[in-house]
Amino acid sequence: xxxxxxxxxxxxxxxxxxxxxxxxxxxxxxxxxxxxxxxxxxxxxxxxxxxxxxxxxxxxxxxxxxxxxxxxxxxxxxxxxxxxxxx
Numbered sequence: 253x254x255x256x257x258x259x260x261x262x263x264x265x266x267x268x269x270x271x272x273x274x275x276x277x278x279x280x281x282x283x284x285x286x287x288x289x290x291x292x293x294x295x296x297x298x299x300x301x302x303x304x305x306x307x308x309x310x311x312x313x314x315x316x317x318x319x320x321x322x323x324x325x326x327x328x329x330x331x332x333x334x335x336x337x338x339x
Contacts, residue, residue: 254322256315258333265308268299270337275299277329283319285329296329 260266266274278285278296285296289311294301296315307313313333317325 253316253318254326255317256326256330258313258315258330260307260309260311260313260333262336262339263309264339265311266302266305268303270332270339271299271302273332273337274302274329277332278325280328281317281319281321281325283317283322283325285315285317285322285325288314288316 262270274287274296275298286293287296287302287305288294289305289307292305293316294305296302315326315329317323319325
């Protein structure tokens with residue numbers, strides 16, 4: 253298992269476009285990838301799951317992956333968050 257904390261920095265939070273980028277990136281990996289918000293976990297490969305999260309700017313999340321490519325998966329998704337999804 254590999255995990256990392258991320259912060260939502262883009263002005264509109266985790267809305268449809270950034271959620272789509274997360275799902276697209278997560279689908280490249282075989283590992284199970286979850287995003288933790290408070291005590292709840294969301295499947296990073298589920299667009300509807302991510303949109304149901306309700307994560308505005310300033311929300312702290314934890315990326316958690318388990319599988320053969322877990323570290324690479326978390327690092328690549330973390331990069332999206334760190335870059336504010338290009339917004």
